[in-house]
Structures are given as structure tokens and as C-alpha cells.
Amino acid sequence: MTVSDGTTQAAPHLDQIAAKLAAGTRLDREDGLYLLTSAPLPDLGKLAQDVRVRKTPAGEVTFVIDSNPNYTNVCVTDCAFCAFYRKPGQDGGYTLSVEQVMEKVGNASRDGATTVLLQGGHNPDIPFDYYLELVRECRRLYPDVTPHFFTASEVHMMAEVSGLTTRGVLEKLYEAGQRTLPGGGAEVLSDRVRKKVAAKKGGVDTWMQVHREAHELGIKSTATMMYGHIETEDDIVEHWEHIRTLQDEHQGFTAFVPWSYKRGNTPMEKYVEESGRKPAGAAQYLRILAASRLFLDNFSHIQASWFSEGKKTGQIALHYGADDFGGTLFEENVHLATGHDNRTTVDETKLLIQEAGFVPVQRTTSYERLRRFE
Numbered sequence: 001m002t003v004s005d006g007t008t009q010a011a012p013h014l015d016q017i018a019a020k021l022a023a024g025t026r027l028d029r030e031d032g033l034y035l036l037t038s039a040p041l042p043d044l045g046k047l048a049q050d051v052r053v054r055k056t057p058a059g060e061v062t063f064v065i066d067s068n069p070n071y072t073n074v075c076v077t078d079c080a081f082c083a084f085y086r087k088p089g090q091d092g093g094y095t096l097s098v099e100q101v102m103e104k105v106g107n108a109s110r111d112g113a114t115t116v117l118l119q120g121g122h123n124p125d126i127p128f129d130y131y132l133e134l135v136r137e138c139r140r141l142y143p144d145v146t147p148h149f150f151t152a153s154e155v156h157m158m159a160e161v162s163g164l165t166t167r168g169v170l171e172k173l174y175e176a177g178q179r180t181l182p183g184g185g186a187e188v189l190s191d192r193v194r195k196k197v198a199a200k201k202g203g204v205d206t207w208m209q210v211h212r213e214a215h216e217l218g219i220k221s222t223a224t225m226m227y228g229h230i231e232t233e234d235d236i237v238e239h240w241e242h243i244r245t246l247q248d249e250h251q252g253f254t255a256f257v258p259w260s261y262k263r264g265n266t267p268m269e270k271y272v273e274e275s276g277r278k279p280a281g282a283a284q285y286l287r288i289l290a291a292s293r294l295f296l297d298n299f300s301h302i303q304a305s306w307f308s309e310g311k312k313t314g315q316i317a318l319h320y321g322a323d324d325f326g327g328t329l330f331e332e333n334v335h336l337a338t339g340h341d342n343r344t345t346v347d348e349t350k351l352l353i354q355e356a357g358f359v360p361v362q363r364t365t366s367y368e369r370l371r372r373f374e
């Protein structure tokens with residue numbers, strides 16, 4: 001660790017963590033808390049980057065061409081962090097037909113997208129067949145596009161409307177052609193937190209169960225985390241422990257994707273402001289990203305988010321343990337509803353990666369390499 005007079009000073013706990021990593025010893029809860037609260041950030045970033053270059057091609061950064069449309073914003077779940085949804089019957093609510101969604105998938109495909117991440121509110125008036133039809137039609141009309149559809153809580157909604165188990169729902173989605181599931185809806189995997197920010201979404205087990213079942217069926221998924229609201233460092237370490245344990249079982253997660261809560265227009269905006277908590281900034285993001293690279297020893301890919309954290313922070317994150325720059329997100333409405341807007345193009349994505357010192361490599365949803373841009 002470099003101190004202000006230019007001399008160096010040991011950061012004993014970080015040295016111990018480095019030694020543990022070199023010996024292949026898994027980090028424990030105390031290590032995780034130290035990384036999140038006290039480890040010197042530049043040294044933490046360097047250690048994370050050392051691990052990243054050992055696990056993934058050192059000079060390359062991957063990205064995916066994708067779009068994130070929505071099929072409905074009607075929702076009965078009332079998450080406290082959500083500015084996107086409308087209650088049933090409320091002005092501004094919409095539910096698209098299968099044809100309308102396919103039009104969006106077609107537009108994304110024509111722009112070069114190989115992934116469409118489709119998600120929506122929990123609308124109990126939508127029959128289960130609608131979801132299956134979305135997957136089948138995407139596969140039939142746009143075979144080059146991976147239907148990266150429906151988060152765990154939407155799978156629970158489908159189970160409710162169909163009378164199937166969540167495993168039964170996933171089996172039907174698999175038969176229809178689905179092979180990957182987005183990791184949204186995890187928020188922070190701590191029952192304490194989920195009870196406050198997403199009470200109707202169920203506890204940790206509800207998210208974990210769907211991802212475990214998906215992995216057992218051969219459906220890959222991502223693990224996300226939305227922090228910066230009411231969680232503590234302890235909750236974040238608990239989140240990591242849950243997903244690391246599940247990853248040990250099936251290696252079903254392709255990547256870990258953290259992003260910060262955007263409070264604008266959300267039901268808990270006032271509550272969070274009055275609590276005195278500042279909006280999560282770049283330093284916290286880089287710390288979480290780098291620490292997750294060290295703690296999640298069984299994850300290959302850690303995703304940087306140019307979208308939620310800003311392009312410059314996204315570029316810096318590529319030196320703090322991230323090996324992937326996420327997607328181009330041609331369409332995005334959930335963050336937009338909070339007033340957070342950020343756009344890019346495929347050319348700019350490549351340029352941002354190059355400026356950061358890496359060769360851009362286009363990938364699929366499942367992290368297979370498609371094209372390297374020298």
C-alpha cells in the first residue's frame with residue numbers, strides 16, 4: 001500500500017488474502033468484510049486484476065450485442081426500488097402481444113444483436129402459453145438470437161398462473177427452446193434486505209430455487225446484485241456466499257453482474273434519502289467488483305457495467321477484475337424510468353474497450369467467442 005509520503009506500508013490482511021489466493025484457499029466471511037470495508041482500493045484492484053488475468057485471456061475483454069425490451073410493465077409485486085411498473089388498471093400500463101415483442105426482437109436482430117434479454121412485470125392476467133410462445137417464436141423467426149428471457153421471479157409468476165411447479169415451468173421453457181436465464185431479481189440475497197425492498201418476491205430461497213433448478217436442467221444463468229440501498233457489507237458477503245455455494249453444485253452461472261440502485265422516482269427514494277445514505281459511487285462500485293473477483297473463486301466472468309455506472313467507470317472496472325463489458329443494450333426501460341439514461345453503439349463499445357487497453361471480443365450469451373476485433 002502506498003501512503004502519502006511515497007513510502008509503502010504493508011496491508012497485512014490483504015497480504016494474507018493474497019497468500020490464501022495463491023494457495024488456492026477459499027476466502028471466508030471475515031476476508032469478505034475486510035475487502036468491502038478496509039482493504040486499500042488500488043491494492044485490492046491490482047490483486048483482483050492479477051486473478052482476472054490468470055482466469056481469462058489477459059489482453060481481451062468480451063462484450064455481447066444485445067437489447068433489453070419488456071413485454072409488460074403491469075405488476076402486482078410493488079418492489080420498493082422500482083420506478084418501472086404500473087399496478088393493474090393504472091394509467092400507463094401496457095402488455096405487448098407476441099407479435100409486438102417479436103417486432104422488437106427483429107429490430108434488435110437487424111442491428112446485429114445475438115441476445116435479447118426480455119423481462120417484464122408480474123402480470124397475473126398473462127397466461128403461461130404466452131411465455132412459451134415468446135420463446136418458440138424467437139427461436140423460429142430469429143435463430144441467431146438467444147432468448148435470454150424471464151427472471152426467477154417471473155418463473156414463479158408462471159408457476160402461479162399455470163399451476164405447475166417452478167421446475168415444471170422451466171422444463172416447458174426448455175422444451176420451447178430456452179437455454180439461458182437472466183439473473184435479475186436477486187437484489188441482495190439476504191432475507192433481511194429482501195423483506196424490506198421486495199417483500200412480495202419471497203426470500204433468498206425463492207431466487208435460489210429457480211436458479212438451482214435451471215442449472216440442473218442445463219439452463220445457464222447469470223448472478224446479479226443490486227446494491228446501494230439498505231444493505232450492509234454483511235448482506236453483500238451473504239449474497240456472495242449463496243451464489244458461490246450454488247456455483248459449486250453445477251457451475252451453472254456464467255457471470256456475476258453487480259450494479260448500483262438508482263433511486264429516482266422509486267417508492268423508497270425518500271426513505272433512502274432520509275436515511276442519509278449517499279448514492280453509491282464509482283469507488284464503491286470498483287471495490288465491490290474487485291472484491292467479488294476475489295471472493296467468487298468459482299466464477300469465470302465478472303461483468304463491468306458501462307451502462308449503470310457510466311462509461312469511464314466501466315473502463316476503469318476493466319482494471320479492477322472485470323473481464324467483460326456487458327451488452328450494448330439497444331433498448332432499456334427499467335433504469336430509464338428512474339431517470340438514468342445511458343446509450344452506446346457497437347462501434348463505441350469496441351472503442352471504449354480499446355481505449356481501456358484491451359482487444360474487444362464479441363461473445364454470445366453463454367460467453368462463446370464470436371469475433372475478435374484487432
Ligand code: SF4
Nearest residue numbers: 075077078079082121
Ligand atoms: S422490479 Fe419487477 S417485480 Fe418488482 S415491481 Fe418492478 S416490475 Fe414488478
